[in-house]
Amino acid sequence: MIALDTNALVRFLVKDDEVQTRRVVGLMKRAQERNEVLYVSEVVLCELVWVLETSYGVGREEIAANMAKLLRARQLGFRNADLVARALDAYQIGRGDFADYLIREDALLAGADVVATFDKALLRDRGFRLP
DSSP: OEEOOHHHHHHHHHOOSHHHHHHHHHHHHHHHHTTOOEEOOHHHHHHHHHHHHHTTOOOHHHHHHHHHHHHHOTTEEOTTHHHHHHHHHHHHHSSSOHHHHHHHHHHHHTTOSOEEOOOTTTTTSTTEEOO
16 A cells, blocks of 8 residues: 655645646556555645645635545545544534644544643634633
């Protein structure tokens, strides 16, 4: 199995480097043709959202739509796609960052009741509270 780094997914989505875009698209096509899976970690997804927001000025709605497409791609594999989907749903309507909601979903899955945070934007959302 091959794992994808953040920069590979950025090239795939943004297409700002022709050579690198062509390489990652080729890798994805080969994986699909061979019924292979390219692994994408949650850390990569957090970085991807951050890079798209800060370096490329991509809005939350467009990011969510692109990430939803990635989650549905047969050639991409995730440790827990349902967890990522729940975090993505919360990110679309919430005030926090994608990473915040991924942290919450992971914590809930691990058996935590809430995530203790000082992030005021999150304190109105289910699953967050002050320490």
